[in-house]
Amino acid sequence: MPSLLSLALLLAVANAAKAEYVWPTKYDHFEDMLVMHSGYRRFGFGDRGTVVVPCSFGSNTVGRQTAAEWVRTAFHDMATFDHTTGKGGLDASIMFETESGENAGTAFNSTLSDIWEFVSPRTSVSDMIALGLVAAVASCGGPEVPLRLGRVDATEAGPLGVPEPQDSLETIQADFDRMGLTTEEMIALVACGHTLGGVHSEDFPDITGPEDVSPSNVPKFDNTHAEFDTAVVDEYLNNKGINPLVFGKNETTNSDKRVFAADGNATMHKLADAATFKSTCAEVFEKMINVVPSTVTLSEPIQLIKVKPYLDAFKLSSDGSKFEVELHVRLRSTKGKGYESPPSSVTIDVLDRKGNRTSLQAAHATLKGGQSYGFFSETFDWYLLETQLDAGAGVESFKIHISTSEGEEVLDNGGTGGYPFNDGVISGTQSCLDTTGTQGNVTFDLYSAVRSDLAQDLDGAPWISFAHRMPQQGAVTPRIVVEKISMAEVSASLNGYKLFKGTATTPSSGWSTRYDLGITLKNGKEVTREFLRTPSTSC
Ligand code: HEM
Ligand SMILES: *[C@@H]1O[C@H](CO)[C@@H](O)[C@H](O)[C@H]1NC(C)=O
Ligand SMILES: *[C@@H]1O[C@H](CO)[C@@H](O)[C@H](O)[C@H]1NC(C)=O
Ligand SMILES: *[C@@H]1O[C@H](CO)[C@@H](O)[C@H](O)[C@H]1NC(C)=O
Ligand SMILES: *[C@@H]1O[C@H](CO)[C@@H](O)[C@H](O)[C@H]1NC(C)=O
Ligand SMILES: *[C@@H]1O[C@H](CO)[C@@H](O)[C@H](O)[C@H]1NC(C)=O
Numbered sequence: 241m242p243s244l245l246s247l248a249l250l251l252a253v254a255n256a257a258k259a260e261y262v263w264p265t266k267y268d269h270f271e272d273m274l275v276m277h278s279g280y281r282r283f284g285f286g287d288r289g290t291v292v293v294p295c296s297f298g299s300n301t302v303g304r305q306t307a308a309e310w311v312r313t314a315f316h317d318m319a320t321f322d323h324t325t326g327k328g329g330l331d332a333s334i335m336f337e338t339e340s341g342e343n344a345g346t347a348f349n350s351t352l353s354d355i356w357e358f359v360s361p362r363t364s365v366s367d368m369i370a371l372g373l374v375a376a377v378a379s380c381g382g383p384e385v386p387l388r389l390g391r392v393d394a395t396e397a398g399p400l401g402v403p404e405p406q407d408s409l410e411t412i413q414a415d416f417d418r419m420g421l422t423t424e425e426m427i428a429l430v431a432c433g434h435t436l437g438g439v440h441s442e443d444f445p446d447i448t449g450p451e452d453v454s455p456s457n458v459p460k461f462d463n464t465h466a467e468f469d470t471a472v473v474d475e476y477l478n479n480k481g482i483n484p485l486v487f488g489k490n491e492t493t494n495s496d497k498r499v500f501a502a503d504g505n506a507t508m509h510k511l512a513d514a515a516t517f518k519s520t521c522a523e524v525f526e527k528m529i530n531v532v533p534s535t536v537t538l539s540e541p542i543q544l545i546k547v548k549p550y551l552d553a554f555k556l557s558s559d560g561s562k563f564e565v566e567l568h569v570r571l572r573s574t575k576g577k578g579y580e581s582p583p584s585s586v587t588i589d590v591l592d593r594k595g596n597r598t599s600l601q602a603a604h605a606t607l608k609g610g611q612s613y614g615f616f617s618e619t620f621d622w623y624l625l626e627t628q629l630d631a632g633a634g635v636e637s638f639k640i641h642i643s644t645s646e647g648e649e650v651l652d653n654g655g656t657g658g659y660p661f662n663d664g665v666i667s668g669t670q671s672c673l674d675t676t677g678t679q680g681n682v683t684f685d686l687y688s689a690v691r692s693d694l695a696q697d698l699d700g701a702p703w704i705s706f707a708h709r710m711p712q713q714g715a716v717t718p719r720i721v722v723e724k725i726s727m728a729e730v731s732a733s734l735n736g737y738k739l740f741k742g743t744a745t746t747p748s749s750g751w752s753t754r755y756d757l758g759i760t761l762k763n764g765k766e767v768t769r770e771f772l773r774t775p776s777t778s779c
Contacts, residue, residue: 260654261545269362269771270389271542273371279612280605280622281570292372295380295436296466299350303455305466306354307380308437309347310372315433316343317369318531320401323420326534328401332365333394335715342402345443353716360754361707362771365717366391370529378615380436382468383522386541391532393719405447405485405493409502412495419531425524427507430499432521434461435472439484447484447493459484461496470517473508476500544618546572547640547651549659554769555669556689560734562628563661564669569602569623569640570612579644582621587641589650591658593634599641600625631735634691635661664691664767665702665757668739672779673751683745685779688727688757689737694767695759702727702759704742709750718750752776 273283277293291297291306298304317334321327338348355368367389374385403412416426438460441448448459461483462471475481476496485496500508511517530538553566569586572578585601592598602625604610612620629635637658640651653659668687677683688702704725709718727742746753751774758768 261543261548262654262656263549263659264770266362267389267539267542268548269360270367270371270387271545271548273358273363274374274387274542275544275614275618276612276620277375277614279620280608280610281568281612292376292379294466295376295468299354301350301455303440303442303458304347304350305437306351307376308465309351310369310376311433311436313348313351314369314373314529315429316348316402317366318528319403319415319419320398321419321531322399322401323418328398329531329533329536330366330370330391330529331394331398331533331536332369332391332717333396333398334369335365335712335717336394336397337400340397340400342400342404345440349716356709356717357752359709359718359720360771361720361722362754364391365393366532373525373529375615376436377468377521377525380466380468382435383518384616385522385525385529388530388538388541390536390538392536395719397714403495405444405495407495409498412499413502421524421527423502424507425527427499427502428511428520428524429528430496431473431508431511432517432524434483434485434496435468435470436465437461438465444484444493446490447488449489461485468518468521470512470514473511473517477505477508477512544572544577545570546578547642549638549640551661554661554663554666556631556666556734556737556739557628558669560689560737560739561631563631563635563663563666565625565627565629567602567625567627567638568605569625571621571623571642572618573611573621574618578619579621579642579646581645583642583644586623587643588625589639589641590629591636591638592630593636593663596633598629600627631737634736635663637661662767662769664694665689665759665769666737667757667769667772668741670741671775672777673775674779675748677745680748681745682748682751683743684774686727686742686744686755686757686775687730688740688742688769689734690740690759692733692736692738694761695738697761697763699760699762699764700726702740702742702757704744705756705758706744706746707754708746709753710747711749 276282295307297306299306318330321329334348335352337343374387377385403415438458439447441453441457445453462475464471476486488494548570550568555564571582573582585603588600588602590598602623605622605624610622637660639658642649666689668689670687672685674683686704690702706723706725708721710721712719725742725744727740730741731739753774754771756768756770758766760766
C-alpha cells in the first residue's frame with residue numbers, strides 16, 4: 241500500500257499535468273479581492289465604500305443599494321457594444337458618460353468613486369466593474385459568476401446605446417441585437433438584473449409618479465429587492481407585484497412588461513424555476529461582463545488558490561547584513577475544498593544561494609482568529625513568518641511543508657522547485673515619503689539594492705516603473721500613467737549589494753500607489769521586483 245507521502249506525491253504529479261498554479265502571477269492581487277471580504281485580511285468589500293456586503297447595504301445614504309448599483313453600472317457600461325464593429329462593451333467608458341440622459345442618477349459616480357484607491361497597473365476600472373457585478377451577485381445570494389480579467393479602460397466617452405424604459409420593444413430588441421445578445425438572453429438579463437434594486441423617484445418621476453419625489457421613494461422591482469431570487473419573475477407571471485416597469489400606471493415606460501413578454505413568456509416560465517434562474521443568470525451575467533472591445537483578450541477565469549504565499553516584506557537592512565522578511569501563507573480551508581483541519585503552523589523550508597536549507601515555522605496568525613472569509617462560505621487560514629535571514633548567504637527559494645491529519649505535503653510551487661525569493665533586486669528599508677514638496681504633489685525617495693554579480697552586468701541604470709494615479713477630467717476614477725525613472729548609485733558595496741536611489745513625484749491624491757523596481761542586464765534579460773506599495777514612512 242502506498243504511504244500517505246507517496247500518495248501526496250502522486251497527486252502532486254497528477255495536478256502538475258493540468259497546468260498548476262505557479263506563484264507569483266499578475267492576477268494574484270485580483271484573486272485576493274475576489275475571495276476575501278472580511279477577517280484577518282480583506283480586500284475592498286469589508287470596509288469603506290466598495291461594500292456590497294450585505295446586499296441591502298447603501299453606504300448610509302437613503303435610497304441607495306450599492307449591490308444593485310454595481311449590477312446596473314456593469315450593464316450600462318457594456319450596453320453600448322456594437323458586435324459588428326467590435327467597439328464599446330465593458331471598458332469603463334461609463335465614467336465619462338454620467339451626464340447623458342440614458343445614464344440618469346447618481347449611481348455611476350457613487351460606485352466608481354468608491355474604487356479610486358483600487359485602481360492600479362493590475363486593476364483596471366473596467367475589471368473592477370466586472371468584479372463589482374460578481375461580488376454584488378454573490379453578496380445577494382446569487383450564483384457564482386466566473387471572472388476573467390484583462391479589460392482595458394477607455395480614455396474618453398463612447399457612443400450612446402443603453403435601452404430606456406420608454407423605448408418600444410423593437411428598439412430594445414435592436415439594442416440587444418447590436419450587443420450580440422438574443423431575445424432569450426435579453427429577457428433573462430433584464431429579469432436577473434431587476435431582481436435587485438428599484439427605480440429612484442428623483443431620477444424617474446415619470447415612472448414613479450409626481451406625488452412623492454424624494455430620496456427615500458424608490459419603488460422596488462420586487463418584494464425581495466435585496467435577495468437574488470425569482471420574485472421578480474413570479475410577481476410578473478402572477479400579475480401581482482410592484483415592479484414599476486411592469487405595473488406602472490404609464491404603459492409607455494413599462495419596458496419590463498414588453499421585454500418579459502417578448503417570446504410569449506416562454507423564457508419567463510423557465511426562469512420561474514429557482515435553479516434554472518440561478519444557472520441562467522450566471523450564464524448571461526458571465527456573457528455580459530465578457531463583452532469587451534474586440535482588441536481586448538481576457539484571461540482564463542480566476543481560480544481560487546489552495547495554498548498561496550505572500551512575500552509582504554523583503555528588504556535589505558540598512559547595513560546590508562540581513563534580509564528583513566515578512567512572509568504570509570494562506571491556506572484555503574473551505575469545507576470540501578481545502579484543508580478542513582488546518583494545522584497550527586506550517587514549515588517554511590528556505591534554500592540559500594549556497595545550497596543550504598533552513599526550516600522555519602510560520603505560526604497560525606492570531607489577529608481576528610487568523611482567518612479570512614469570502615463569498616460562498618469560503619474560509620482561509622493565515623500563517624505568518626517574520627524573520628531576518630543572513631544576506632551574505634543569499635536566498636534562492638522556499639518550499640512549504642503542510643502536515644495535517646490528512647497527510648504530509650511538500651509544496652514546491654507547482655513543480656518548479658520552489659517559491660522564488662528573487663534576491664537580485666530588493667527594496668531598501670530607507671525608502672520614504674516626503675510631503676513637503678511642491679503644492680499638491682508628494683515625492684518618494686525609493687531605494688533598490690542590486691546584487692553585486694548582477695550590478696556588474698547592467699545595461700543602463702536600474703529603474704523604477706512608477707504608476708501615477710492621475711485624476712481625469714470628467715471622471716471620478718483615475719487613470720494610471722506609468723513613468724520609467726532612472727536610479728543613481730548611492731553605495732557601491734553593501735555586503736554583496738549595490739544601493740541605488742530614485743525619486744518619484746506624484747499628485748498627493750494618488751500617493752498610495754504601486755511601483756516596480758528593475759534592472760536590465762547586458763544579455764537583455766530583466767530582473768524585477770513588482771507591484772510594491774509606496775512607503776508611508778516620512779523622509
Ligand atoms: C430594457 C432594458 C432595461 C431598461 C429599460 C432598464 C431600466 C431601468 C431603470 C429605469 C432603472 C431605475 C434606475 C434608477 O432609478 O436608479 C433600472 C434600475 C436597475 N437596472 Fe435596469 N433596465 C434595463 C436592463 C437592465 C439589465 C440588463 C440589468 C442588469 C443585467 C439591469 C439592472 C438594473 C439594476 C440592478 C437596477 C437597480 C439600480 C438601483 O437600485 O440603484 N437593468 N433599470
Ligand atoms: C404573459 O404573462 C403575462 C403576466 O401573467 C400575461 O398578462 C400575458 O398575457 C402573458 N402573455 C402571453 C402571450 O401568454
Ligand atoms: C408617460 O411617459 C412618457 C415617457 O416618459 C411621457 O412622455 C408621457 O407624458 C407619460 N404619460 C403620462 C400620462 O404621464
Ligand atoms: C552551509 O552553511 C554552513 C554554515 O553557515 C557553511 O559552513 C557551509 O559552507 C554551507 N554549505 C554550503 C554548501 O555552502
Ligand atoms: C460625475 O463626476 C464627474 C467628475 O467629477 C463629473 O464631471 C460629472 O458631472 C459627474 N456626473 C454626475 C451625474 O454628477
Ligand atoms: C505633480 O506631479 C505630476 C506627475 O509627476 C506632474 O505632472 C506635475 O507637473 C506636478 N505638479 C507640480 C505643481 O509640480
